[in-house]
Amino acid sequence: MDDQFRSLVYRACSAVFETMFFLFPEPIDEIPGAGRRGAFAPNGAHIRASITCHGSSSGSFKFFIPRLLAVHITTNFLGVSEQDINEEQILDTAKETVNMVVGSLLGKIDPTGATKLQIPEATMLDNFSVTEVLKEKGLFLFNTDFGPLCLVYTQQ
Amino acid sequence: MAFNILVVDDSATMRMVIKKTVEISGVPVGHFFEAAHGKEALEILDNNWIDVLLSDINMPVMNGIELLAEIKNDENLKRIPVIFITTVASDARMEEARRMGVAGYVTKPFQPEVIRGVLYKVLEDAYQQKVEVPTQSVAQEKDDDLDF
Ligand SMILES: [Mg+2]
Numbered sequence: 001m002d003d004q005f006r007s008l009v010y011r012a013c014s015a016v017f018e019t020m021f022f023l024f025p026e027p028i029d030e031i032p033g034a035g036r037r038g039a040f041a042p043n044g045a046h047i048r049a050s051i052t053c054h055g056s057s058s059g060s061f062k063f064f065i066p067r068l069l070a071v072h073i074t075t076n077f078l079g080v081s082e083q084d085i086n087e088e089q090i091l092d093t094a095k096e097t098v099n100m101v102v103g104s105l106l107g108k109i110d111p112t113g114a115t116k117l118q119i120p121e122a123t124m125l126d127n128f129s130v131t132e133v134l135k136e137k138g139l140f141l142f143n144t145d146f147g148p149l150c151l152v153y154t155q156q
Numbered sequence: 157m158a159f160n161i162l163v164v165d166d167s168a169t170m171r172m173v174i175k176k177t178v179e180i181s182g183v184p185v186g187h188f189f190e191a192a193h194g195k196e197a198l199e200i201l202d203n204n205w206i207d208v209l210l211s212d213i214n215m216p217v218m219n220g221i222e223l224l225a226e227i228k229n230d231e232n233l234k235r236i237p238v239i240f241i242t243t244v245a246s247d248a249r250m251e252e253a254r255r256m257g258v259a260g261y262v263t264k265p266f267q268p269e270v271i272r273g274v275l276y277k278v279l280e281d282a283y284q285q286k287v288e289v290p291t292q293s294v295a296q297e298k299d300d301d302l303d304f
Contacts, residue, residue, distance in 0.1 A: 003280075009187075013284075015265055016183050017197065017267045019265035019267060020265045049187070074169070077169060077173060078169060078172055078173065079173075079176060088168070089168070089169050092167050092168055092169045093169050095167065096167045096169060096170050096264075099243055099264075100212065100264045100265050102243075102265070103214070103242070103243020103244055103245060103264065104243060104245055104263065104265070105244025106244075106246065107243075107244070107246050107263070108199075108245075108247060111247045111248065112206050112216045112246065112247075112248045113244070113246035113247070113248035113249040113252070117243070117244070119166070119215075119216050120215065131197075
């Protein structure tokens, strides 16, 4: 993965989080204390939101969003308070996040539009293991006030 | 005149955000209609008077480009201006949409002001009348209500 691709991914993420959710995720190289047991507790629940694309650049992108962060971006997105949102809206916001990030990234890396985005998916993960994710090659990490955000790119 | 607006997006939360953005923009709205994909949108268009359509592109069942083609091929519907609000931001896709007769294009992520600007321009062009812009104070008050 070249530096230019990395910086475009970081930029696409930042643009979506800043513009739609008023949040400023900070790109980081590693998660402080990630090796320690329970580093993610008590907020172990995560949402996995993924999308694939086919064409001149084929691959998949998976976000692992701490539940706290997912709740926060959903309330900011909808402009409502926490008690007014439901699980479906949290998952839907996560899907729209990966859709927007990868869509705007493709606009930059594939101006011919040959690469087609598929429909995003999202699942609630009760037991998320950061250790597995940290082994991934195409890993992008961000620090937020609501826990670390991971994005994994797998080229196909 | 109040406008009947159809918002088409497979994301229910995105439809809610777009609806809110239109409301605070001050455009006079008669009725809001919502559809989760192109096919649902065509059913609504068959049964209701719609003045402007705000549509996503990447949707299951029938995507926004296919929906636009259906609308432009239909004598009764082709007058309706279509604005794409989409993550699909490649130059080639935008050009294709323009050729097919899209009236406006907004890329996600968007600032509310961008939707507002495009919507006003499209409505004024399509209906040859000035759409009344709310006073600054009203718009400001409403902006304050929105958390983003
Ligand atoms: Mg969509």
